[in-house]
Amino acid sequence: MTAPTIATVGALRASGHVQRSIKEELRENLLGYLRDGKDAWPGILGFENTVIPQLERALLAEHDVVLLGERGQGKTRLLRTLVGLLDEWTPVITGSELGEHPYDPITPASIRRAGELGDDLPITWRHRSDRYSEKLATPDTSVADLVGDVDPVKVAEGRSLGDPETIHFGLVPRTHRGIVAINELPDLAERIQVSLLNVMEERDIQIRGYTIRLPLDVLLVASANPEDYTNRGRIITPLKDRFGAEIRTHYPLLLDDEIAVIEQEATLTATVPGHLLEILARFTRLLRESASVDQRSGVSARFAVAAAETVGAAAVHRAAVLGEADPVARPVDVGTIVDVLRGKVEFESGEEGRETEILTHLLRRATADTARERLGGIDMSSIVNAVEQGEPVVTGDRITAKALLDELPDLPVLDEIAERLGAKSDGERASAAELALEGLYLARRIAKDTGDDGQTVYS
Structure with a gap:
């Protein structure tokens, strides 16, 4: 200079x-x-x-x-x-x-x-x-x-x-x-x-x-x-x-580029594991392909960036309320983006009143695709059997990572899932386990109920 x-x-x-x-x-x-x-x-x-x-x-x-x-x-x-x-x-x-x-x-x-x-x-x-x-x-x-x-x-x-x-x-x-x-x-x-x-x-x-x-x-x-x-x-x-x-110009053609843009541009206040960023990237790409969304307006890369920051903020909020030292985002936090960011997407005129339904459906598809891609090849039948035979697994934005891990059965497959996703801390392991549970639910192998109190029960 x-x-x-x-x-x-x-x-x-x-x-x-x-x-x-x-x-x-x-x-x-x-x-x-x-x-x-x-x-x-x-x-x-x-x-x-x-x-x-x-x-x-x-x-x-x-x-x-x-x-x-x-x-x-x-x-x-x-x-x-x-x-x-x-x-x-x-x-x-x-x-x-x-x-x-x-x-x-x-x-x-x-x-x-x-x-x-x-x-x-x-x-x-x-x-x-x-x-x-x-x-x-x-x-x-x-x-x-x-x-x-x-x-x-x-x-x-x-x-x-x-x-x-x-x-x-x-x-x-x-x-x-x-x-x-x-x-x-x-x-x-x-x-x-x-x-x-x-x-x-x-x-x-x-x-x-x-x-x-x-x-x-x-x-x-x-x-x-x-x-x-x-x-x-x-x-x-x-x-x-x-x-x-x-x-x-164009939006990123490859999923890896979409994720890289989020990593580069987002200011994250908590740890947001890679599998959650992949869900958000896939969700953004599905919106750009949807016939219900006005593609002449496009779905900005700023949508995915804002989604990642919102997910991180949800983890920080939970950590502040429950006293967690290191906030780590989990799949349960991803649902918070639907209501917050709905206004950033322009829908076709015939879809009035169905905006939340469309966003929720595409977000589930993105989550299922990510779980299948990240956890494919892992035999999770032992988790299904344990959930069917034991107590339901309760998670939500009012459940700490440690409390979620204590509820899970002691199964070797959970260590395999954590290793596959590079999860080391309690928060990261809880996030990895939650992705597996959500993937099993979306594959219709276990049930899921979400109450008005914000708790999600896999059973």
Whole structure:
């Protein structure tokens, strides 16, 4: 994070520094990552063989890019990762409003200073994190916000309206030599989108009644929802034509990627074993395949993340009430997500009133699939016999892990289940045993009753 010490343009030239445009900089740095076999996209999961190669080709072709995809597919995260491809530090003219390169001043004030000071023109260094600007395209966004407008204060100081120095620059020119990201681009009013046409093609800006010729050097990237892209809002045809690449994003294609996203993004306040994260990942994927869910809206990855955090919070709640030292989530906690997160899923109009029923059914399918996948090959008939011949097993959000383990019969198969699931502590062993019991119930080998007091009885 230490900036270079070069302080004048003369010293910069003597150092051999070479000026590059923003797109050349991204292109050459990306090529360096590819040659060295380094990961240029940290934190981006599930796009390795689909979206990432397309985006890399677009950057190598020096194209502006728009990402199309449903909500919660990581579009914004991917755009922000582009910052890592910039040089860590870049020189700018000290005090310049647009962060101009010392070799190439573009505003009248900077051109005048460069001519007066020559090699003594002072420079400072800007970190790459300051070269990325992001704008959410809200309906109230104006041309002044993006491009600029006449500054009445500067006019009041005595300058004429035709003087370029009366301009207050907007977001795009202020990100000169950087990356401008516009989220939800179709939400921009069409007349506002028109203001970007010259920025993307001619690389200049037009304000009010006169043109200011500023050779802007920016990479324009944007995100859009395909449904908005075609119906509610749209990208106007001339602007769409100026994007060199349109790339479709998607939800994770593999279950392991879905789980990895949850592990990476969720802030868990308790231990949530891997088999529970798998249930949540399978549940999310089943929702995305269900005909009862509006797939045009999609089921965001944030749904699965929020579900994992809710399950962890349920374990913390139980631990606080019952005095458990180390909260560990169990399958009984998974049911808490249905009511809490129902509003995060858009259902088809014909399913009104059946939302809870649909969610509960799909959650049971996800649990059964996980139990079958994780515990397949283990003979659990001894558990079935023990439950049939002995006392029922009682669990619930008011039963501690130790109390649940004390109720279970002493069977070698329980140790095998715990070993299969990597369960070591009492909480993890209780969670593993509960998954086995729930799997047996869903396979219709034992019965299950849930009372109003929150207790679940397997018998």
